[in-house]
Amino acid sequence: MSSTTMTQKQGFAATLWDYLTTVDHKKIAVLYLIGGGFFFILGGLEALAIRIQLIQPNNDFVSNGFYNEIMTMHGTTMIFLAAMPLIFALMNAVVPLQIGARDVAFPFLNSLGFWLFAFGGILLNCSWFLGGAPDAGWTAYAPLSVVSPGHGVDFYVLGLQISGAGTLIAGINFLVTIINMRAPGMTYMRMPLFTWTTFVVSALILFAFPALTIGLFLLMFDRLFGSGFFDASLGGNSIIWEHLFWIFGHPEVYILILPAFGVFSEVIPTFSKKRLFGYTAMVFATVLIGFLGFMVWAHHMFTVGMGPAANSIFAVATMAIAVPTGIKIFNWLFTLWGGNIKINSAMLWSLGFIPSFTIGGMTGVMVATAPADYQYHDSYFVVAHFHYVIVGGVVFAIFAGLHYWWPKMFGKILNETLGKITFWTFFFGFHLTFMIQHFLGLMGMPRRYAVYLPNQELELGNVISTIGAFLMAFGAIVFVINIIVTTTKGEQVSGDPWNGRTLEWAIPNPVPHYNFKQLPLVRGLDALWIEKTEGRKELAPAEPLDDIHMPNPSILPFVMSLGLFIAGFGFIYQVDHPSWLIVLFIGMGITLGTMFIRSIKDDHGHHIHKEDLDEEAR
Amino acid sequence: MAENTNLDYQKKKNKEEMKQQVITFALMIVFTIIAFAMVLSDLDKLFVVPILFLLAVVQVIFQLYYFMHMSHKGHEMPAFMMYGGIFAAFLTLLGLTVLVWW
Numbered sequence: 001m002s003s004t005t006m007t008q009k010q011g012f013a014a015t016l017w018d019y020l021t022t023v024d025h026k027k028i029a030v031l032y033l034i035g036g037g038f039f040f041i042l043g044g045l046e047a048l049a050i051r052i053q054l055i056q057p058n059n060d061f062v063s064n065g066f067y068n069e070i071m072t073m074h075g076t077t078m079i080f081l082a083a084m085p086l087i088f089a090l091m092n093a094v095v096p097l098q099i100g101a102r103d104v105a106f107p108f109l110n111s112l113g114f115w116l117f118a119f120g121g122i123l124l125n126c127s128w129f130l131g132g133a134p135d136a137g138w139t140a141y142a143p144l145s146v147v148s149p150g151h152g153v154d155f156y157v158l159g160l161q162i163s164g165a166g167t168l169i170a171g172i173n174f175l176v177t178i179i180n181m182r183a184p185g186m187t188y189m190r191m192p193l194f195t196w197t198t199f200v201v202s203a204l205i206l207f208a209f210p211a212l213t214i215g216l217f218l219l220m221f222d223r224l225f226g227s228g229f230f231d232a233s234l235g236g237n238s239i240i241w242e243h244l245f246w247i248f249g250h251p252e253v254y255i256l257i258l259p260a261f262g263v264f265s266e267v268i269p270t271f272s273k274k275r276l277f278g279y280t281a282m283v284f285a286t287v288l289i290g291f292l293g294f295m296v297w298a299h300h301m302f303t304v305g306m307g308p309a310a311n312s313i314f315a316v317a318t319m320a321i322a323v324p325t326g327i328k329i330f331n332w333l334f335t336l337w338g339g340n341i342k343i344n345s346a347m348l349w350s351l352g353f354i355p356s357f358t359i360g361g362m363t364g365v366m367v368a369t370a371p372a373d374y375q376y377h378d379s380y381f382v383v384a385h386f387h388y389v390i391v392g393g394v395v396f397a398i399f400a401g402l403h404y405w406w407p408k409m410f411g412k413i414l415n416e417t418l419g420k421i422t423f424w425t426f427f428f429g430f431h432l433t434f435m436i437q438h439f440l441g442l443m444g445m446p447r448r449y450a451v452y453l454p455n456q457e458l459e460l461g462n463v464i465s466t467i468g469a470f471l472m473a474f475g476a477i478v479f480v481i482n483i484i485v486t487t488t489k490g491e492q493v494s495g496d497p498w499n500g501r502t503l504e505w506a507i508p509n510p511v512p513h514y515n516f517k518q519l520p521l522v523r524g525l526d527a528l529w530i531e532k533t534e535g536r537k538e539l540a541p542a543e544p545l546d547d548i549h550m551p552n553p554s555i556l557p558f559v560m561s562l563g564l565f566i567a568g569f570g571f572i573y574q575v576d577h578p579s580w581l582i583v584l585f586i587g588m589g590i591t592l593g594t595m596f597i598r599s600i601k602d603d604h605g606h607h608i609h610k611e612d613l614d615e616e617a618r
Numbered sequence: 619m620a621e622n623t624n625l626d627y628q629k630k631k632n633k634e635e636m637k638q639q640v641i642t643f644a645l646m647i648v649f650t651i652i653a654f655a656m657v658l659s660d661l662d663k664l665f666v667v668p669i670l671f672l673l674a675v676v677q678v679i680f681q682l683y684y685f686m687h688m689s690h691k692g693h694e695m696p697a698f699m700m701y702g703g704i705f706a707a708f709l710t711l712l713g714l715t716v717l718v719w720w
């Protein structure tokens with residue numbers, strides 16, 4: 001980071017202020033990393049609590065009600081507050097560099113997106129201390145979510161609404177950035193695959209999140225303002241929630257997995273010293289998965305009673321997705337084939353991903369077989385399926401991506417020994433935890449139950465599963481230690497420690513805060529590699545050295561999000577007493593006020609002058 | 619010389635476009651008048667509503683192609699995104715309607 005030397009001289013308060021007001025995509029990436037990492041640890045602790053409860057039959061480590069809360073918050077936290085932000089961390093850190101841009105298209109909105117996510121997540125977790133967390137599952141199916149007593153589900157609704165707005169903003173921002181801000185010569189078919197997947201994922205966010213927004217609004221009105229959208233006794237229909245949730249929910253799982261595919265498509269070619277096999281097919285498969293992702297949502301509802309015609313259509317559409325996914329798996333294998341392979345931590349995670357994810361895809365086709373799903377549905381088999389795709393796909397990708405881009409983000413390479421310890425314990429623990437759950441499911445163990453009975457041959461499997469969970473926790477702790485060790489003891493490396501192929505490795509370390517002194521001229525796919533094969537070390541500039549226009553930092557995004565956070569409490573508690581409406585108005589006042597200030601106050605940013613750039617070079 | 623023909627061509631094209639814009643603008647006003655007239659008259663609802671939708675769709679197309687220049691070069695990506703979005707939204711709404719109310 002360009003500012004590390006600077007921040008060391010700054011005091012703590014100055015650094016804090018710097019991060020609260022930053023609009024620099026590199027620093028926002030760090031914020032997403034910290035936020036997502038925090039919630040990942042929180043969700044992990046919840047997972048451990050679940051596994052401890054299930055280590056023996058009829059256990060009473062937690063009460064039934066509290067189990068529901070932990071189970072709900074584990075899923076919600078992991079999907080919305082851990083996986084998504086960690087992926088946004090990678091996107092923010094990498095995409096502008098990969099396309100040769102100085103920042104994202106809307107730096108102010110970038111910061112707003114982060115703070116909305118952060119405050120939404122905090123609001124959701126405040127529920128722990130205010131009478132109990134949401135307990136209707138991460139899917140919050142009506143009518144349970146409508147009648148669930150207390151304020152838990154209200155926190156779910158408001159928290160996700162606020163952080164969802166942040167996600168939507170981030171998605172739009174990346175779309176505009178990738179369409180408009182590519183360096184000269186960077187055509188669409190020269191974009192690295194991580195950029196491509198970010199692009200498709202942003203489009204998915206744009207089209208999928210509104211369904212969640214609407215569903216949450218309806219649920220909010222049912223719970224807080226006495227409407228009856230999901231209440232059959234008032235003429236409503238609770239199945240509509242399920243549809244809305246999965247119209248969002250299925251694209252959401254692809255929002256998570258596509259960037260993971262992008263990460264592996266960067267890591268594998270770099271450490272195989274070969275260009276990605278079948279680049280065009282990879283791009284095409286990504287776009288196709290994006291489209292198909294919208295046409296399969298009802299496969300989560302086979303047992304609702306939609307009838308054989310609907311079930312068949314959605315089953316076939318779902319299985320169709322396995323085709324482009326399979327194309328990708330083979331392309332990675334062909335990239336490896338005959339390559340000059342170097343195995344380090346980033347590569348280990350990528351190699352571990354291929355078989356793990358393939359197992360998840362295979363069970364995916366199994367659960368997509370509608371008649372068979374009557375057996376699998378709501379059993380531990382489904383739990384095993386989605387953990388194989390989400391952990392074996394998304395989490396592995398986050399680890400791979402962090403190892404790969406850590407030197408770009410922080411200037412140092414993560415410790416390899418500790419990295420390998422993390423990989424092997426986590427990998428082994430992961431399969432130990434979830435492989436056995438397939439069989440527990442087939443033996444009839446239902447998901448989301450706090451207890452199971454003795455003498456049903458479920459004991460051994462659950463013990464094994466819990467042991468695996470602790471192995472994963474151990475791996476995660478070693479990773480945190482790794483970060484600390486690397487930060488304190490690691491050595492600064494060059495800007496291109498992996499002998500990389502794409503544009504981000506053409507930038508020196510630390511990355512200057514304007515990224516590129518002169519925008520580079522891109523001459524093909526793997527832009528940096530092309531120059532290397534022709535004996536050059538860097539890309540030719542596409543413009544003369546000139547003043548650089550940069551955005552100004554701003555505290556407004558933080559204040560705007562804080563306002564919504566405060567208003568959230570007003571919304572939730574006004575059902576208890578109308579005086580809470582004051583809180584609502586204060587919160588909304590703060591948000592609307594800052595929006596007003598932002599609209600009328602011109603902020604043209606600042607220029608870094610040519611002379612100063614020359615100075616720096618010397 | 620080459621520049622001149624280019625300029626002439628540009629001028630001619632602009633004129634052509636202007637003509638089209640005026641025509642579509644007039645058509646859009648006519649459509650709007652028809653729409654209002656139909657709502658005011660006491661024709662059958664089942665007849666009026668679909669026609670209103672049809673008129674609306676045609677107006678959107680006019681707007682996009684004649685006023686926002688979507689047929690021009692450099693608009694492929696927005697066009698792709700819009701049609702992609704419309705496609706996904708249409709399928710979703712169709713699926714949802716069929717599944718929930720059928």
Ligand code: HEM
Nearest residue numbers: 253257299300322361364365367368377378382386389390
């Ligand atoms: C070959 C590709 C895939 C197929 C055919 C597939 C199919 C399915 C089906 C049919 C279900 C519903 C099972 C049931 O509830 O009875 C399901 C559940 C699930 N899948 Fe997949 N899937 C695939 C890939 C993925 C990916 C890539 C992810 C995420 C990264 C994912 C995440 C999930 C989740 C989270 C659930 C459970 C939702 C819940 O009920 O809480 N799947 N999958």
Ligand SMILES: [Cu+2]
Nearest residue numbers: 250297299300
């Ligand atoms: Cu799905």
